[in-house]
C-alpha cells in the first residue's frame with residue numbers, strides 16, 4: 357500500500373477517534389502505528405543497500421521487480437511476532453497500547469487489501485520472523 361493511502365486513512369480514523377472523545381495522546385499513538393509502521397521498509401532498505409535516502413527507498417519498493425534475487429522481504433513490524441508482542445503488551449498496558457494495536461490493525465488491513473487487489477505482485481512479505489529465518493538455514 358502506498359504511504360499516502362496509509363496517511364489519509366490514518367487521518368480519517370484519527371478524526372473519528374477524536375469525535376469519539378479519545379485523548380489526544382491516544383490518537384497520536386494510533387496515528388504513529390497506522391502510518392509510520394512502514395518505517396520497517398526503510399530500515400530494510402537502509403541495511404541491505406547501505407543508503408540513507410528515503411526517496412531512493414521509496415522508489416526501490418515502488419518499482420521493485422520479482423526478478424531480483426531475494427523474493428521474500430522481512431518487514432519486521434508487519435510480522436505475526438510483532439502482532440503477538442503488541443497484543444501481549446496491550447493486555448498489560450491496555451490504555452496506552454490499545455490505540456497502537458488499533459493503528460496496527462488499520463494499517464495491516466489496508467496492506468492485506470492492497471496485496472489481494474494488486475494487479476502485479478512485486479515482492480512477497482515474510483509472515484513470520486521465525487519462518488523467514490528457518491527458510492534461510
Ligand SMILES: [Zn+2]
Nearest residue numbers: 394434463467
Ligand atoms: Zn505496511
